[in-house]
Every structure is written in structure tokens, then in C-alpha cells.
Amino acid sequence: MQVYLDNATTTRTADEVIEAMLPFFNEKYGLPSSEFGHSMGIDASDALEQSRKTIANYLNVKPNEIVFTSGETESNNLAVLGVARAKGKGHIITTSIERLSILNTCRHLETKGFEITYLPVDKHGLVSPDDLQSAIRDDTILVSVQHANPEIGTVQDIKAIGEICGEHNILFHTDASSSFGLEDLPMEHIDLATFTSHLIHGPKGIASLFVREDITIKPIFFGSNNEFGIRPGFENIPGIVGFAKAVTLLSKKYVEKMRKQRDHIINELTAIPHTYLNGHPEKRLCNNVNVSFSFIEGESVVLHLDMRGIATSTGSACSSPNLKGSYVLEAVGQDPEVSHGSLRLTLSRYTTDREIEYALKHIKDVVSKLREMSPFKDEDTFRKMAKEEHK
């Protein structure tokens, strides 16, 4: 049996999406052109604008507020750099658990004279609105706080954060790539938002940035005047059509199904002794499970599960190419000896109950096998040895 439980990394493209995209490769392969151009170009323009409208309608925003980009990395870069370049200087507030496309963009801006505040999060990964309130300065130009965290699934209070930004007249960006289609977003409190296609069963290589029509951001690429002058370059029409198709397939019924499956997995796994839930117990994405098993290491868990056909991921340092552990688990205050044993399972609308039972059976078996192998059987010895190393 093959069980894919890594849907926060990427999802399977829906068959309906592939079908909608296909004609745009070999039949309607034109690029958008003015209405005075040839028919192939006009067809492409229609497809582009129809797709833009579909996504805007879903979000209840205006079509001219949707800018297509190549992915969430570009959307996040465009939001932060675009505002920074439009304002020229100032202070930006973000959090310590953002995607690297936010964090590394902010680090870059620090070298260009911008000042950045990285808000801490509590043990569940929540940003405190009070912390945000007190971090605001006269020269704050932008606040960027993710809607939900891709690793631990914690969902932030975007309404409260957006209201604070509104009161101070500060632009507010949210990276909603992990929560799109899973959690409602109060768009009326947001100025810029990142949405991506490949996490909602759309194709890879296409995303969008919502930019409220009354705000000005500067482009980060230079070229032709596409996408309202904000994002030059020819539009990825098959990708855009597929993205819009994926949006039409979003449904609350999948959210309900995943939430039940998630709760079942969390109940089963946290019943294993010395197992901890990472992220918020309630304010969490309907498709996210993240636990840490003491005494064992995550790369071993992921490898054993993969050999049994189950795709999962871990925040363990041992499984990362630079041997650095998860910065998100570090930010929520988890000790490295515990975060080595973290395991993330993320569901999709296609995940079946049968697959979950198969995965649970094998996770329990692998954990018990690796614990039998581990020198640690009790928390005291384990923590004591780690504590000596911390010194």
C-alpha cells in the first residue's frame, strides 16, 4: 500500500485539474494578447481573466487584486520586497516561524538598512497580539504574519492582527499558502496575501499574491507590463487555468473529513507513552498532525515508514542536508533531544481511513522497534544526559 501523508509539502494534482490544463499545452497554446491580436492570443487572454475572476470570487475580492506569480516563494518575496521598495525605508514586523521565503527576504532587507522585528511565539506557536502591539513603531511599514504554520499547523488570529495593523495604518501581509481552502481568511483585514496552487491539488509553479487595489508595491522583476505592472513576464496559462480549476474544487466537506481523521490520528499517537503533540491543540489546520516521540530519532522513523510505503516528514536535524533541526520546533521551545523525534503527517482530501489505519499500525510498530533499540527508556535519564550536554 502507498500512503502519502506529506500534503503540507505538496499535493497530488487533481485529475479534473489536469484535464482542464491539457488543451492549453497543445491546442490553445497562445499567450495573452490584446483584443486586436489573433484568436489564439485572445483565447489565452480570456482564460487568464476568467481564471483570475474565479480565484477572486472565491476570496470575495476584486479580480484586479489577484497577481499571478510562480509560487509561494515569489509571492512572499514580492509582498515584502515590493512594500519595502515602495516605501524606501522603515521597520518591518514578522514572526520567528514564517516560511524561509519571508525570513530570508527580511534578513536580506536588514542588509539594506531596514530594521526587522521577529516576534516570538508561545509553546503552541501562537503570536501574541499584545507583542505585536508593543513592537509597532512610528516607522513600521509592514507586518507579515502567516495564517497557518506549515510544520506544526498552528492557525494565527489573523482578524486580531489585521485590526491592530488597521488601527495603526500599517500594511498587513499574510502568507496563507498552507491554509488556503482549509481555513477562512478575513480578507477585509488584509492588504496582501499569498495563495498557492500546489497545496490545493493544483499544479506546481503557479501561485498568486493578493494586493489590495488601493496600495502600491514595486515589482521585483523588470520586463513587460504584465499583471498590472507588478509582475512582468509571460503568464503561465496552463498553470493559471489549473490553479483556478483547483479553487473550484475546494469544499468544506473535505475540511470536515480531514478534521475527523486528524483528531483520530492525534488520539492514537498521543496514547503512545512519551509522545508529545507539537502545535496548538485546537487552533490547528484540519490536515496537520505533528508529534514528537522521545528516545528515538525522526530520520529513522521516516525511512522505516518509507520502506513500508508511507511518506511522512520530520523536523529532525539528522534528516536535513545541513544537520540543522527545525527552527519552528526551536521557536516553540522544544528541546533538541525531543525535536529529533518529531514526525509530521499531513492529510489531503484523498487520504482514506484505510490508509490511516495502515499508517497508524506501522507508526506504532516502528516507534516500538526503535525504542527497543534505544538506550533510553525513561525521561529522567534521557533529559539528564541532554542537560549535561546543554551546559
Next chain:
Amino acid sequence: MKYPYSKRVIEHFRHPHHMGRMKNPDAVGVAGNPVCGDVMYIYIKVKDNRIIDLKWETMGCAAAIATTSMLADLAIGKTLDEAEKLTKKEVADALEGLPPIKMHCSNLAADALRDAIKKYREKHEN
């Protein structure tokens, strides 16, 4: 092979040799720490200056588990003098190599064995 590990590493990872805790060992050696994610305990039984049995417990990645398992195969039957000369490279070579990044952080079994031999000698010199 889609994994970054050799066939032998995967074999030892899936079916480790001489794994488990030993009752009444003559000495116990330790290497690594939980903060780094890899910890090895090596238990030895010694007779006439020869390792007649070795068991181990490891917390760690596939490389950590496979290197401890391979080290057990290499060390059992050797004299203490021979066993303490076993190097990380010999362990890695016997496993048909390790990914470079895993050479230092996870290949600690030879250190744990040397620690066990040192403790055995300290105990028996007194």
C-alpha cells in the same frame, strides 16, 4: 537506489545484528548525546583479553544504527588491543560507505567501543 545509503547500510538498519541490552556486562561504553540526536551504548563481555560478546543500544538515524550494528560484527572475537584500533573508516568501508555528512555525526560506534575498553581496563587494573 533511491536512498542516500548503501545496500549494506539499509540491511543493517532493517535487521541490526547483536542489538539489545546486555545483562551483567564487563563494561559499558557511551558515545554521542541526545542533543545531537545520536547516542550509542556498547556493552562488552571479555574473556582472556578478548571480546567474546558485544551488545548495543542506539538512538539515532539510519547511519547511527547501521554503524553500531556493523561495529558489533567487526569487534566480536577480537582482542582488546585489536578492537580498540577499529576506526570509523573501517566501519564505514565495511558498510560500503556512508554519505559524507554522516561520517562524523553518526559514525560514533568505534568511539563508544573504545570507551568501553577503556572502562574495562580501568576496572581490571585496580
